[in-house]
Amino acid sequence: MFKHFRRMLSIYKGAGWHFALSQLLVALAITATLLIQTLNGQLVNQGVQAGNVDVVINTSLWMIGLAIIGAFFSIGNAVYAVIFSEETGNYLRVKTYRKAQSLSFGNIDRFRTSDLLVRLTDDITNIRTAVLYGMIIILQAPLAILITFILTWVMAPSLIWIMGVVMVVVVIVMGFLLNGVQKMFSDRQQRLDQVNSVLQENLAGVRVVKAFVREKHESRRFAAAAEELRKTSLAPAIRIAMVNPATNIIVYLATAAVLYFGGSGVMVSQTLSLGQVVVFAQYLLYIIVPMVMLAYLLPYLESGETSAGRIFQVLDAEPEVQDKPGVEPIDWERLKGGVVFEHASFGYRSEDGQMESAMVLKDINLEVEPGQTIGFLGATGSGKSTLVHLVPRFYDVVEGRVLIDGINVRDFPQSQLRQMVSLALQEAVLFSGTVRANLLVGRPEASEEEMMEASAAADAHGFITAIPERYDARVTRRGNNFSGGQRQRLSIARALVPKPRILILDDSTSAVDVGAEARIQKALRGLLGKTTTFFVAQRISTVLTADQIVLLENGRQVAVGNHTQLIATSPLYREIFESQLGKLEDLPSSVGGSRQELKAEGGPA
Ligand SMILES: Nc1ncnc2c1ncn2[C@@H]1O[C@H](COP(=O)(O)OP(=O)(O)O)[C@@H](O)[C@H]1O
Ligand SMILES: [Mg+2]
Numbered sequence: 001m002f003k004h005f006r007r008m009l010s011i012y013k014g015a016g017w018h019f020a021l022s023q024l025l026v027a028l029a030i031t032a033t034l035l036i037q038t039l040n041g042q043l044v045n046q047g048v049q050a051g052n053v054d055v056v057i058n059t060s061l062w063m064i065g066l067a068i069i070g071a072f073f074s075i076g077n078a079v080y081a082v083i084f085s086e087e088t089g090n091y092l093r094v095k096t097y098r099k100a101q102s103l104s105f106g107n108i109d110r111f112r113t114s115d116l117l118v119r120l121t122d123d124i125t126n127i128r129t130a131v132l133y134g135m136i137i138i139l140q141a142p143l144a145i146l147i148t149f150i151l152t153w154v155m156a157p158s159l160i161w162i163m164g165v166v167m168v169v170v171v172i173v174m175g176f177l178l179n180g181v182q183k184m185f186s187d188r189q190q191r192l193d194q195v196n197s198v199l200q201e202n203l204a205g206v207r208v209v210k211a212f213v214r215e216k217h218e219s220r221r222f223a224a225a226a227e228e229l230r231k232t233s234l235a236p237a238i239r240i241a242m243v244n245p246a247t248n249i250i251v252y253l254a255t256a257a258v259l260y261f262g263g264s265g266v267m268v269s270q271t272l273s274l275g276q277v278v279v280f281a282q283y284l285l286y287i288i289v290p291m292v293m294l295a296y297l298l299p300y301l302e303s304g305e306t307s308a309g310r311i312f313q314v315l316d317a318e319p320e321v322q323d324k325p326g327v328e329p330i331d332w333e334r335l336k337g338g339v340v341f342e343h344a345s346f347g348y349r350s351e352d353g354q355m356e357s358a359m360v361l362k363d364i365n366l367e368v369e370p371g372q373t374i375g376f377l378g379a380t381g382s383g384k385s386t387l388v389h390l391v392p393r394f395y396d397v398v399e400g401r402v403l404i405d406g407i408n409v410r411d412f413p414q415s416q417l418r419q420m421v422s423l424a425l426q427e428a429v430l431f432s433g434t435v436r437a438n439l440l441v442g443r444p445e446a447s448e449e450e451m452m453e454a455s456a457a458a459d460a461h462g463f464i465t466a467i468p469e470r471y472d473a474r475v476t477r478r479g480n481n482f483s484g485g486q487r488q489r490l491s492i493a494r495a496l497v498p499k500p501r502i503l504i505l506d507d508s509t510s511a512v513d514v515g516a517e518a519r520i521q522k523a524l525r526g527l528l529g530k531t532t533t534f535f536v537a538q539r540i541s542t543v544l545t546a547d548q549i550v551l552l553e554n555g556r557q558v559a560v561g562n563h564t565q566l567i568a569t570s571p572l573y574r575e576i577f578e579s580q581l582g583k584l585e586d587l588p589s590s591v592g593g594s595r596q597e598l599k600a601e602g603g604p605a
Contacts, residue, residue: 002301004308005134008088008127018087019135022080025073026140032070034147037282039063041155045275081135089128096120096314105394106320110351118193119314123307130304137297141290148286155283156276159262163287166254170288173246174295177239182302184236189303191229198225240296247292254284320349321396321414329416335405336370337420337501337532339391343400346386355398360386361555363400368532368548370405370501375535375543377576378552384536385426387552388504391534392421404502422500424508426536428491430479435464436471438479438490442498454496457523459516460489484511492520496527504534509542517542540580549573 009019039059047056100108100116108116152160202209202218209218258281265272346361361383368374376384389395390402393409402409409417422442430438439451446454451471455461463486467473479487492508509517521542524533537543544563551559551566551573559570566573 002305004312005305008308018080018084022077022084022135023139025077027143029070029073029077030140030144030147032066032073034151036063036066037279040282041275041279044278045273049274078136081132084135085128085132088131089124092127092311093120093124096311099315102319103317104320106349107317119310123310126307127304130300133297133300137293141294144290145287148283152280152283156280158265158271159280162257162261163284166284167287169250170291174292177242177246178295178299181236181239182299185299185303186306188232191232195225195229198222243292243296251288255281258284321393323413324410327413329413330407335420335501338370338405339368339532340403341366344390344397344402345399346390346395346397359555364557366550370532371530372547373533375537375546375549376552377537377540377543377549382552383555384552385506388506388534388536391502391504392417420500421502421504422495422498423504424491424495424506426506428487430475430487430490432477433475435473435475438475439494439497441494446497451497455493457496457527458489458493459520460493488512500531502532506536507538510538540577
């Protein structure tokens with residue numbers, strides 16, 4: 001029972017003593033409370049009934065003293081419980097975040113960002129609550145019940161049957177009220193997830209919603225999700241709200257029973273003392289309250305258990321791509337930037353981690369010399385991004401090999417690979433901060449000149465220096481204060497700053513106008529020199545001058561060659577070319593030089 005939860009308590013060894021201390025304090029607090037009740041009996045029997053003022057005063061003072069000490073123990077327990085639960089939450093949060101950072105692209109595909117977010121927030125909150133309540137109540141309640149039961153047995157054995165009946169009644173009533181509440185809670189959590197995802201999607205896409213005048217429709221969709229949430233929240237809330245009045249009714253009835261049976265014991269059969277009855281009435285409370293608290297706690301513990309399981313899913317995830325044990329960096333002298341694909345095939349895994357049956361890349365064979373430029377053309381979904389992601393080993397090929405300078409990418413430390421290969425990803429995401437901080441992400445020690453040189457080559461220096469703060473200009477969240485084309489140019493500059501051996505630009509100029517694209521190409525050629533460059537493009541104009549052009553269709557390379565060769569040999573290439581740049585016959589003979597005047601744009605469908 002509570003497998004994940006127990007594992008979670010033991011995972012955080014550093015604060016284990018907080019837990020131990022809090023439980024010790026709980027035991028002391030209970031002992032003090034029960035001692036007070038025992039003294040209470042003494043006070044009635046030997047003080048009040050016997051008319052002994054000294055006993056009354058002495059016993060009262062002892063009781064006050066014990067009450068104060070007991071209160072301190074309780075406070076101490078609560079404080080340590082809070083400290084422990086907060087530290088556990090924080091520890092798990094940091095550990096989970098670090099783990100999420102260490103995962104490979106493949107793992108992250110399957111967890112999804114929103115899912116990881118929920119795990120890092122809601123699930124950790126659930127665990128914290130469960131730990132907190134658990135620590136305050138979990139030992140306290142059974143201990144209190146046990147001690148009280150034993151004391152009753154000793155003090156007033158003739159009334160113990162009332163206690164037995166009360167305990168059975170509490171179990172039945174609480175079982176009726178709270179059984180299934182955990183299930184309702186988790187249903188509610190699922191609804192909440194749905195509401196959150198509708199909310200997230202719509203708020204993120206609020207511009208699209210407005211552009212298509214879908215506000216009313218989306219509001220209705222959200223109201224429906226919210227209504228479902230309200231309905232599923234209602235049932236458990238009512239059950240929980242009934243716990244208190246039900247407990248009160250049990251207490252009143254039990255007290256009435258004690259007065260009836262205890263009173264006749266004192267006055268009729270004289271088998272009981274008044275003190276015994278008073279103490280017993282108190283003990284009854286000490287049985288009922290912890291039992292109710294336990295019942296109340298169980299759903300929280302259960303949802304903490306579920307959440308702990310979800311956290312462990314992340315913590316236990318093995319990064320799909322891992323360094324070989326004991327792998328050593330390759331001598332940089334050896335690395336020139338030649339890339340070879342040998343019968344490489346690749347397929348993404350499905351959500352449960354199984355291999356997808358359909359291969360996204362099939363039997364790719366390429367040989368790229370150091371310093372060459374290679375362009376990739378193909379419809380969206382043809383596998384261009386996937387192919388270039390195999391070079392820095394974001395994913396491992398399923399069949400075949402990818403080699404850099406004759407060495408399998410699996411034989412490099414990942415850190416060296418990523419140093420050697422620099423990418424401008426298809427989606428140009430910037431971090432909030434300054435332009436400079438964004439540009440230097442890959443190589444913080446780069447000089448000011450190197451940074452500006454890279455920006456100039458990416459045609460970004462111009463618009464950066466047009467901002468008054470220049471390189472200290474603020475970048476807001478995800479770079480939203482820059483246009484799509486500007487973000488792309490910053491992202492290219494960011495990839496250039498580390499001076500990589502291999503540069504990959506994945507559709508990085510799709511939002512840049514044709515003129516700027518030509519400027520970037522020209523500047524890159526000057527700057528790159530010996531850098532091997534992979535260009536992924538929708539526009540054929542981007543790859544015209546490449547040493548090799550690869551045409552991808554449904555994950556297969558259907559044609560490889562330079563522009564002249566492909567025009568001669570590949571009907572598909574001709575078709576793409578003509579659809580974008582016009583009929584071949586109408587063009588001047590040197591296509592490369594005239595492409596700036598061509599205004600046709602856009603990609604194959
Ligand atoms: N992370 C992913 N998980 C699962 N399938 C993916 C993932 N990324 C891409 N795909 C699928 O792989 C195929 C190739 O995608 P991609 O390489 O992005 O194509 P391109 O860059 O040419 O548009 C598509 O069918 C796409 O749906
Ligand atoms: Mg792509």
